[in-house]
Amino acid sequence: MTMMKTSSRWSGIGFQALAVLLALGFTTLVMLISGADPLQVYQNIISGAVGSPVKIADILVAWTPLLLATAGLLLTFTAGLWNIGIEGQITLGAIFTTWALRVLQPTDLPPALIMGIGFLAGALGGMIWAGLVALLKIFGNVNEIFGGLGLNFVATALTIWLIFGPWKRPGVGSMSGTEPFPLELWLPTLPGFRLSPLSLALGIIAIAVVYVLLRGTYFGLRLKAVGRNGRAAYLMGIPTTRYMLLAFLLCGLMAGLAGATQVLAVYHRLIPSISSGYGFLGMMVAMLVNYQALWAAPVALFFAALNIGSIQLPIVLKLDSSLSGVLQGSLVLFVLLMDGVRRRLTRNQ
Amino acid sequence: MDTQIILIGLAGVLASSAPIIFATIGETFAERSGVINLSLNGTILLTAMAGFAVAVSTNSLVLGFLAGALIGGLVALIVAFSSITLKQSQVAVGFILALTCRDLAYYLGNPFMGLQGPRVPSLPIPGLADIPIIGVIFFQQDILVYASFLLIIVAYVFIFKTRPGLMLQGIGEKPATAFVRGANVNRMRYFYTVLGGMLAGLAGPMFSLSVKAGWKGTISGLDGFGWIALALTIFGGWNPLRAAFGAYLFGLLQWLGLVLQPSLPNIPSQVLQVAPFPLMILTLLLVNIGNAEWVDRTLAALPEKTRKWLANLLRSLRTSPPASLGVPFENE
Numbered sequence: 001m002t003m004m005k006t007s008s009r010w011s012g013i014g015f016q017a018l019a020v021l022l023a024l025g026f027t028t029l030v031m032l033i034s035g036a037d038p039l040q041v042y043q044n045i046i047s048g049a050v051g052s053p054v055k056i057a058d059i060l061v062a063w064t065p066l067l068l069a070t071a072g073l074l075l076t077f078t079a080g081l082w083n084i085g086i087e088g089q090i091t092l093g094a095i096f097t098t099w100a101l102r103v104l105q106p107t108d109l110p111p112a113l114i115m116g117i118g119f120l121a122g123a124l125g126g127m128i129w130a131g132l133v134a135l136l137k138i139f140g141n142v143n144e145i146f147g148g149l150g151l152n153f154v155a156t157a158l159t160i161w162l163i164f165g166p167w168k169r170p171g172v173g174s175m176s177g178t179e180p181f182p183l184e185l186w187l188p189t190l191p192g193f194r195l196s197p198l199s200l201a202l203g204i205i206a207i208a209v210v211y212v213l214l215r216g217t218y219f220g221l222r223l224k225a226v227g228r229n230g231r232a233a234y235l236m237g238i239p240t241t242r243y244m245l246l247a248f249l250l251c252g253l254m255a256g257l258a259g260a261t262q263v264l265a266v267y268h269r270l271i272p273s274i275s276s277g278y279g280f281l282g283m284m285v286a287m288l289v290n291y292q293a294l295w296a297a298p299v300a301l302f303f304a305a306l307n308i309g310s311i312q313l314p315i316v317l318k319l320d321s322s323l324s325g326v327l328q329g330s331l332v333l334f335v336l337l338m339d340g341v342r343r344r345l346t347r348n349q
Numbered sequence: 350m351d352t353q354i355i356l357i358g359l360a361g362v363l364a365s366s367a368p369i370i371f372a373t374i375g376e377t378f379a380e381r382s383g384v385i386n387l388s389l390n391g392t393i394l395l396t397a398m399a400g401f402a403v404a405v406s407t408n409s410l411v412l413g414f415l416a417g418a419l420i421g422g423l424v425a426l427i428v429a430f431s432s433i434t435l436k437q438s439q440v441a442v443g444f445i446l447a448l449t450c451r452d453l454a455y456y457l458g459n460p461f462m463g464l465q466g467p468r469v470p471s472l473p474i475p476g477l478a479d480i481p482i483i484g485v486i487f488f489q490q491d492i493l494v495y496a497s498f499l500l501i502i503v504a505y506v507f508i509f510k511t512r513p514g515l516m517l518q519g520i521g522e523k524p525a526t527a528f529v530r531g532a533n534v535n536r537m538r539y540f541y542t543v544l545g546g547m548l549a550g551l552a553g554p555m556f557s558l559s560v561k562a563g564w565k566g567t568i569s570g571l572d573g574f575g576w577i578a579l580a581l582t583i584f585g586g587w588n589p590l591r592a593a594f595g596a597y598l599f600g601l602l603q604w605l606g607l608v609l610q611p612s613l614p615n616i617p618s619q620v621l622q623v624a625p626f627p628l629m630i631l632t633l634l635l636v637n638i639g640n641a642e643w644v645d646r647t648l649a650a651l652p653e654k655t656r657k658w659l660a661n662l663l664r665s666l667r668t669s670p671p672a673s674l675g676v677p678f679e680n681e
Contacts, residue, residue, distance in 0.1 A: 030453065030456065034459070034460070035460075082440060082444075084444070136630065139638075141638060141640045141641045142637050143583075143633075143637075145440070146630070146633055149576045150626045150627065153623045154623065154626055154627055157620045157623040157626075161616065161620045165616070280448055284445065284448070320455050320456045320458075320566070322452040322456045325448065325455075328449075329445055329449025330449060332445050336431065336437050336438075337437070340434075340435025344435060
């Protein structure tokens with residue numbers, strides 16, 4: 001029995017290695033089609049990611065919102081929910097944080113308190129947007145994928161309306177965003193870096209909390225039951241709708257915090273694409289680690305490194321930086337496909 | 350606003366809805382067979398880019414559309430293979446493809462950005478084009494728009510009035526019964542998923558070679574249409590006629606957004622362009638809420654007359670998905 005388990009674990013790792021090779025092969029093929037020299041591209045991505053201490057710190061800056069998003073998504077995925085609306089939840093978090101800062105900026109409150117309230121407001125914004133998706137699903141039977149997608153578009157429109165309308169810069173509004181906040185409302189960063197230790201800590205705490213919640217608590221166990229078989233869980237006396245709502249709200253809370261860190265620690269203002277796609281990237285991370293919290297942190301770090309590494313592709317090699325998305329996507333796709341192949345082979349044995 | 354502008358506007362609504370109709374009816378075929386192809390948004394972007402790139406490189410519109418259909422079919426084949434043969438989650442694979450195909454389009458389309466490309470010419474139908482009002486709206490279009498009219502009718506007749514169409518309904522509703530009657534459920538699911546993908550794959554070049562001619566990378570304005578098509582499939586209740594109605598309604602709203610823009614100078618155009626999305630949520634709410642349990646309970650408490658009226662209204666709006674949508678089929 002133990003031997004069989006070990007051998008299946010080894011075959012699992014073998015298939016995963018194969019999946020990684022296939023993804024690299026596919027991405028290399030894509031580079032060749034575009035006429036780029038793959039070795040040069042890979043070199044550029046690596047040097048762009050870890051070439052200097054500032055770049056390594058930038059990876060951690062990107063890791064923070066990705067960790068927060070992934071942590072939240074692990075909860076909704078565990079409950080069997082597809083929270084595609086996470087992008088909008090991050091955006092609403094950023095909007096609420098900006099709002100709080102704008103309102104409190106002229107007051108005499110100490111900056112630390114204002115930023116603290118900014119974080120709370122962000123969390124609230126994310127929860128409201130996630131709550132809407134949940135209510136639409138629970139009471140309106142609207143699939144969370146479509147409710148969430150629609151609300152993503154609404155959130156983007158809301159951002160643009162605010163930037164060009166009520167919150168526009170003195171003079172004329174522009175795509176560069178709202179007027180930046182004064183320095184005292186920027187989260188402190190390590191000297192010489194863009195990295196804010198406080199927001200990084202927030203991301204790490206979030207994933208740790210989710211790990212513990214799912215691993216060792218009654219709540220996590222019940223959430224899993226809801227995700228595996230909602231009907232059975234309901235018959236066993238678990239209030240399924242309440243658990244679904246909770247999963248959405250907690251995910252919205254973390255997404256909102258991700259939006260808050262984008263405003264307080266990275267951009268210091270509201271910009272049109274404030275979520276930076278971290279919500280969807282978080283879904284990819286969660287799928288790649290098969291919804292296991294343990295591996296989410298290192299994989300998210302790797303994805304963040306790819307994002308940072310590809311930033312200089314357009315400048316140095318005249319290639320679009322979306323290449324990192326191709327590599328990330330094909331990795332997740334091939335890992336899923338190879339998992340299916342392995343299961344099929346073991347079934348047939 | 351004078352009548353001529355309104356007529357041309359309505360004609361524009363029919364034209365800009367044509368790609369969405371192709372994608373929506375393609376998805377309707379796939380979902381009728383029991384497979385959700387969530388990759389549409391990526392498929393449309395990738396095929397828009399590829400169709401444009403091929404048409405520019407070969408100076409052939411036909412090859413551009415062929416490339417679109419081929420790539421759309423290929424992406425759908427990945428969805429079919431991973432869900433039917435490998436029993437992986439359709440939603441997961443479709444979502445990954447939606448994102449990856451989008452990035453692939455932006456990456457590979459980089460050299461083609463802003464190039465001048467061929468455009469599908471307009472083809473007024475002699476005689477019919479001169480009919481007052483109707484002529485301008487319906488018969489001064491290009492061949493793609495006529496194809497979209499035809500597709501709506503053919504798809505409707507096929508699904509509801511032919512034997513293979515009934516079989517298609519069967520494999521989505523009760524695959525086990527269809528299997529006993531001799532249908533090769535999984536092979537048919539492969540077929541309809543790929544067919545649907547090819548139709549969606551035509552939607553891309555319909556944008557980049559006609560409706561929104563050209564390729565402009567992330568600012569092509571095509572990101573989002575795939576998700577709309579998926580929502581319209583539900584709104585349409587897996588019925589091509591109703592889906593087409595939804596697509597036209599959506600196109601009309603977007604047009605109204607553009608028309609109203611000058612009279613609402615404080616609202617940026619990006620905001621009016623997304624105006625249909627809250628409406629999309631609302632319509633999905635309307636067609637789905639009739640399925641919710643609490644609605645039945647609430648209705649039961651209402652006076653007889655109101656109850657009947659509301660129940661009838663909800664029933665006429667309600668749509669239900671094919672019973673085995675997303676459920677793998679094992680023929681044991």
